[in-house]
Amino acid sequence: MTDVLTRRQLLHRAAAGGTVLTLPGLLAACGGSTKESGSGSTSSHKLAKTLRFSNWTLYIDTNNKTHSHPSLQQFQQKYGTTVDYTEDINDNAGYFGKIQGPLSRGQSIGRDIIVLTDNDRYLSLMIKKGWTEKLDKSAIPNMKNLLGVQQHPGFDPNRDYSLPWQSGMTGIAYNDKLTDPILSVDDLLSNPKLKGKVTVLNSMGDALSLVMLSNGDDPAKVTDQSFNNAIKRIEAAVHSKQIRQFTGNDYAPPLAKGDLAAAMSWSGDIAQIGNPHIHWNVPKDGGALWTDNMIIPKGGDVYTASVFMNYVYDPKVAAEIEGGNPKTGDTGVYYISPVSGARQELLKVNPAIAKNTLIFPTKKMLSTVHLFDNNALNNEKYLTAWQNLISG
Amino acid sequence: MGYLHRHRQLTPYLLLAPGVLWLAVFFLVPLGFLAYQSLQSGNIDFGYAFTWAWGNYWNAIRDYRGHFIRSLEYAGIATLLALVLSYPVAYWIAFRGGRWKNLLLLLIVAPFFVTYLIRTLAWETILSDHGVVVNTLQHLHILAPGGRVLATSTAVVTGITYNFLPFMALPLYVSLEQIDHTLIEAAQDLYASKWKAFLRVTLPLSLPGLVAGTLLTMSSSRSSWS
CATH class of the missing domain: 3.40.190.10 (Periplasmic binding protein-like II)
Structure with missing residues (x-):
């Protein structure tokens, strides 16, 4: 839990001090760019062997004993694609600093999905600079489950480049x-x-x-x-x-x-x-x-990333990520799921969490934020x- | 060996080389890099370019003058407090410590075996609004009934003092320990009072430690508060 605390704290601290963030960025840029990775944007309809996913710490369902992530394991079983899951995002500014060097030189950063927050400047900057790949919407039919309030944000009015991972109030x-x-x-x-x-x-x-x-x-x-x-x-x-x-x-x-x-x-x-x-x-x-959004950085595998996004927008999977499962000892994220139908699914598995209005806010609450x-x-x-x- | 033997004057430079190289790579290069960056102008949307933008420094001082001054102020008070607190301690250990010297020194350094962060978090618990310390201070009317210790300037300064005390105490101890006792005896033989002997002999001889300690404490505490 402390890690989650740190994550938000860092995010906001770093966001405030605009000048601090260029040094790590440049150092990272000097420190050897990423190795050979997905060769440019791929729009082939073939799944890659691995999906490289960077996320914030403690921001996915986790088994208390094995520390594995059940939703990711199930993805692998279902699609045969391993998820290379890295918890290396601690704040928007710092992460942007790390990736802006390679991206500005047209190099891939060796990631297929990364997650950035909309109440900081970097998410919209990534899209504005053309450093994100367009989602393959034909592979994401579950996008229909995206909550109405989330469908037309200013930085990406048609959700061509981004999909919410979690929100918070x-x-x-x-x-x-x-x-x-x-x-x-x-x-x-x-x-x-x-x-x-x-x-x-x-x-x-x-x-x-x-x-x-x-x-x-x-x-x-x-x-x-x-x-x-x-x-x-x-x-x-x-x-x-x-x-x-x-x-x-x-x-x-x-x-x-x-x-x-x-x-x-x-x-x-x-x-x-x-x-x-x-x-x-x-x-x-x-x-x-505020909402943390998944995006595909330039050079990421669009099809595989889109299939993964489709997978996490399945209400059942969204429910597992959000609320975990007390029977199998999984802890969820406890923020706010952007997937409608997740609550109904979670009611069957973990009703206490499904009824918590901090995690599944009422319509009335959402209308006032x-x-x-x-x-x-x-x-x-x-x-x-x-x-x-x-x-x- | 033959070469070195013939060019004996090179030896000191060769001995210096590893250290100098280390400093050059890990200190001078990053420092130069920072200096280079500090003279860039631009913005995050369009990138930064090197333009000899000396104005950055002026802007920093204009926008954050208060913070700079406060840093100096807090560091100055903390250094002074550390000096006043550790001089008697170092003096006592050096002159009266006897066979307990090493143990006593160890006690001064002991908190350093625990990381800075953990120690600070421990103090947060000790000084919390409903903790023993605050309750006692309120009871003794030193603190007003609703008063607190945490999240005040006093807490910051005392915290810094505590954290950097050994940086002051150890150099002081070293220079006090090296003082030749016979010099103090000589001063007293020449009718100097104890106080005068201290002022004229002990204090000046401990100055190197005092200066080193002050520099160490001041620079570390200066950079730990912004």
Whole structure:
């Protein structure tokens, strides 16, 4: 679990410090590019022997005893293709830094599928720069199971290049031993009873989404004015000592321990903690939604990757990845599956998880979560202002 | 051997070569690379190019001046605290430690056998809002009722001091240990008070350790807080 914590934390830390990320990238570029790999884009309808899949740590179903990944083993049995599964993505910026060297020189990075997040700038950048292969939709009939809200994102309006792997919501968690329910950003930032017992996320997109919604602004269309208003509001809460700290997901231990009464937080973390005293909710004025997307980097095997995507969009497989299986001792991901029908399948296997609204949010919850403006994520002025605020 | 024998003046350079080469490859090259990158301009969408962009430095200072100053401030306080805390300890071990010297030194270094991260996490538990320390401090009215230790500047500075204390204590010990006791006795024979002997003899003779310790502590703590 700590690994998942690290992953989100790193993601947001790295996203903030734009300059740090070029060095590892260049070092990686110098350190020998990838060996001979899938020769350019292949659109032949023949499965490769291995599928090379890079993902974030602890982000797939895992057997507690053998540490193997049942969904991947079943894929191999069914299709005869071995999945070379690597958990080497810790943050968007860092991973992008690693792969941008070879990709910019037109070299393959030796991967068929990688996973990047939409509330950071790099996913849309990959698509914009033409560093992703087009999906072979004829091999992905299960794409029909993609949730409606996910079908037309701004960075890839027709889902030609990307498919969601998992999503998560950003909202407010509170410990009911220490406080009454905290259901709004207003309460979080100005309830005097919470003074010094509150943390705010250090990820710009997440934090500003929530505050902008509370200000009555639209986080999907950030303007200088709405940005400044949100910054001022958070600044005031820092000065009044309401906010104890800005955090990645390191809010989880102190929240469980009782040092924090409430925290801006991610749904999946709270689902994983599983503490009955810690409640999570979408704030009254709305929360944020982010999604990690599978893409095929240039040079990847399009057909094999597409067949794999089709496989994980089978509701049964999606249910296994999401919720695991208590009978066989598999733990799932506990974030949010983009596959409709996964819940019905999971109800048969692991009803407790299937009924958890942090993992399978209700329609009402999903209607109150928003995406953050992608342009704002690329605005250096905003990034610097944000960085100064959270480290001030 | 014959060649070396004839060119004896080369020996020191040959002995130096491995170290110099090591530094060149693992220190100078990356440093040069960083310097090169720091003078590039551009953006992530279109890439970066080398343009002698000295303005980057100005921008860094303009945007993050507060952070630079705070780093110096925290490191300065931490170094001073480490000095004040470790001088008496090093002094005592060097002059009064007797046969326990080695054990006592080991005790100073002992925390270093556990990694920095684990030690810091341990302190987080000890100093948590509902922990013994905070409760006691609140009881003694040193902390206000809702007060806390974690996530404050005080916690950061004391944490840094704790983590780098051995960097100060060990060099101090080494230079204090080397002081010739007869010099102090001589000073006292010449009617110097104990305090004066310390100021005139012990302190100046321990200066090399003091300087080394200060440099070590200052530079490590300077870079551990940003």
